[in-house]
Amino acid sequence: MFKIEKLYMQYKKDIYIYLMSLTHNPLLSEDLLSETFLGAIKSLPAFKGNSDIKTWLFSIARYKWFEYLRKDKKDVSFDDLAMLYITEGVDDKIVEKKAVSRIIELLDCEEKNLKILY
Numbered sequence: 174m175f176k177i178e179k180l181y182m183q184y185k186k187d188i189y190i191y192l193m194s195l196t197h198n199p200l201l202s203e204d205l206l207s208e209t210f211l212g213a214i215k216s217l218p219a220f221k222g223n224s225d226i227k228t229w230l231f232s233i234a235r236y237k238w239f240e241y242l243r244k245d246k247k248d249v250s251f252d253d254l255a256m257l258y259i260t261e262g263v264d265d266k267i268v269e270k271k272a273v274s275r276i277i278e279l280l281d282c283e284e285k286n287l288k289i290l291y
Contacts, residue, residue: 177214184227185210188234195238205241209234 188209192202212233220229 177210177217180213180226180230181210184230187227188230191231192234192238195235201241205234205237208237212237 185206189202189206192205192209193199196202196205209230213230216233220226224232
């Protein structure tokens with residue numbers, strides 16, 4: 174039987190670095206590292222040894238990251254996007270050109286669809 178403390182000491186740095194590469198957030202990476210090893214403790218009896226223990230721990234870490242993303246999924250409002258444009262200092266002319274270009278593109282598409290109908 175594996176000693177979880179030994180596994181933790183042996184692989185915590187590697188898993189933390191992996192989680193940092195995903196999150197770019199030290200505190201979140203530490204939380205996910207803890208959750209990874211809690212998940213490993215819970216599922217250790219089911220570990221059959223078909224893969225390397227490090228690979229197994231990395232897959233748990235990846236799952237914990239995905240789980241976090243699903244829970245933390247946020248809706249982005251139009252106001253948030255508008256504020257982003259304002260704070261980023263995006264040139265109004267560029268935004269206007271893109272909007273006009275997109276409108277023309279949509280109108281062309283609609284015109285083609287109407288021609289097909291008639």
